[in-house]
Amino acid sequence: MNTFRIGVIGDSLRLPPYESIATAAQLGADGISFYAASPAFLSAEPDAIRLRCADAGLEIPSLIGELGGHGWQNENENRVKIPRLKEMVLQASRLATKIITSHIGVIPKSPACPRYAVMQAACRELGHFAADHGMCFGIETGPEPAERLLAFLAELDTPGLGVNLDPANLVMVLNADPTAAVRTLKGHIVHTHAKDGVHYRACNPERVYNAFAEGGFDQLVAETGQQHGLDHRGMRLVAGVDHQGAVVGLQAAAELRVAAGPFAGRQHRGQAGRRGRVVDRALPFRGQAGQLAHPVAGRFLD
Numbered sequence: 001m002n003t004f005r006i007g008v009i010g011d012s013l014r015l016p017p018y019e020s021i022a023t024a025a026q027l028g029a030d031g032i033s034f035y036a037a038s039p040a041f042l043s044a045e046p047d048a049i050r051l052r053c054a055d056a057g058l059e060i061p062s063l064i065g066e067l068g069g070h071g072w073q074n075e076n077e078n079r080v081k082i083p084r085l086k087e088m089v090l091q092a093s094r095l096a097t098k099i100i101t102s103h104i105g106v107i108p109k110s111p112a113c114p115r116y117a118v119m120q121a122a123c124r125e126l127g128h129f130a131a132d133h134g135m136c137f138g139i140e141t142g143p144e145p146a147e148r149l150l151a152f153l154a155e156l157d158t159p160g161l162g163v164n165l166d167p168a169n170l171v172m173v174l175n176a177d178p179t180a181a182v183r184t185l186k187g188h189i190v191h192t193h194a195k196d197g198v199h200y201r202a203c204n205p206e207r208v209y210n211a212f213a214e215g216g217f218d219q220l221v222a223e224t225g226q227q228h229g230l231d232h233r234g235m236r237l238v239a240g241v242d243h244q245g246a247v248v249g250l251q252a253a254a255e256l257r258v259a260a261g262p263f264a265g266r267q268h269r270g271q272a273g274r275r276g277r278v279v280d281r282a283l284p285f286r287g288q289a290g291q292l293a294h295p296v297a298g299r300f301l302d
Contacts, residue, residue, distance in 0.1 A: 142169025
């Protein structure tokens with residue numbers, strides 16, 4: 001039977017890094033991830049974070065490599081982002097962390113689209129750099145169907161690129177079946193996010209993800225049909241919740257420990273969804289050897 005180790009995103013606790021480590025351990029988490037570009041994290045000493053996590057019995061399953069803007073789909077932005085993302089690879093190595101998760105933007109339907117080549121060039125450069133250091137970038141699901149992401153990865157063919165499976169993104173943006181996405185992307189999944197997600201209406205992924213880069217929360221609400229009664233905390237935990245929210249979220253995520261086959265996505269949508277709170281958690285995926293394990297991640301997520 002497959003099981004999930006449950007981690008929290010330290011920034012969600014709205015505490016300094018060292019305090020968030022202690023709180024995550026008190027909540028019963030198995031691991032903790034951090035936003036690699038956050039000022040609080042950058043001001044902390046990597047060796048101290050690693051040792052404190054070890055003392056607390058926590059793994060660091062990933063760093064979150066989000067730099068804002070349009071992911072990796074803007075050539076001008078990439079001139080700044082690619083060097084910074086490479087620095088994150090080196091930063092992760094000091095933390096004994098092998099995965100950096102990131103949104104890369106919306107992969108175009110047609111490979112003939114100029115943006116497709118820009119994204120592939122960035123992914124190829126970063127993927128090879130990561131692989132050379134025994135690392136992997138986990139591309140977060142949601143903007144495009146799993147089949148398109150699979151074809152995109154197949155053209156690049158590097159162990160330095162994998163998939164950060166976010167079932168809720170697939171539901172909220174595409175109204176897609178996450179379990180089907182697992183079957184499609186098996187062998188590439190290195191990491192998983194677990195949070196509640198509701199699909200309110202058909203929406204344009206390009207416009208949805210552009211809202212994160214330019215339009216802000218109001219545009220996101222307008223594009224997705226999200227209920228106005230929820231604030232930014234109801235949309236995504238990484239924006240911050242109180243400690244009680246973190247406890248509820250961890251309890252919801254813990255339900256995933258009883259796995260139904262290779263992925264307990266149906267339990268997640270049914271049980272955790274009833275709690276009415278978005279839960280965004282860093283979950284290293286433990287797949288069966290040769291089935292869902294990624295060639296890089298599989299060595300430490302066996």
